[in-house]
Amino acid sequence: MPEKNWKVELxxxxxxxxxxxxxxxxxxxxNKLNKLEIxxxxxxxxxxxxLVGKLKGFYRLRVGEYRIIFELDRHNKRIGIxxxxxxxxxx
Numbered sequence: 890m891p892e893k894n895w896k897v898e899l900x901x902x903x904x905x906x907x908x909x910x911x912x913x914x915x916x917x918x919x920n921k922l923n924k925l926e927i928x929x930x931x932x933x934x935x936x937x938x939x940l941v942g943k944l945k946g947f948y949r950l951r952v953g954e955y956r957i958i959f960e961l962d963r964h965n966k967r968i969g970i971x972x973x974x975x976x977x978x979x980x
Contacts, residue, residue, distance in 0.1 A: 891927040899970045903957075906973040914955065918973060921952045925968055931961065947971070 899907070907915050925931045932939075936951040940958070950957040959970045 893926045894929055895926050895931060895966050895968050897922050897926050897968045897970060900972070903970040903973050910955075910973070914953070918952050918955060918957065921950060921957070922970070925950065925959075931968060951976075 907918060910918070921936075924934065928934060931937060932948065934950070937948055938951075939945075940947045940949055944958070947958055947960050950959065954976050956974055956976055957970060958972045958974070959968050961968060
């Protein structure tokens with residue numbers, strides 16, 4: 890198993906979002922979160938984009954129709970997951 894470079898921490902809301910999703914969808918999301926953990930630079934993944942406007946400083950990870958909104962703490966090597974939502978409800 891690859892070494893984890895980052896620690897992914899889910900907010901209470903993100904955990905609730907994940908639990909309420911279909912098992913197949915939540916499995917895909919967890920796999921993407923695992924890829925974030927093992928990557929040297931999570932921002933280099935092709936489905937990660939910085940957000941602008943009032944969400945500046947946050948990033949989104951695209952997983953099909955879903956978006957994972959997160960922030961990066963480079964100093965502590967931590968990825969804070971805030972919400973997991975359908976694309977239309979994300980921004």
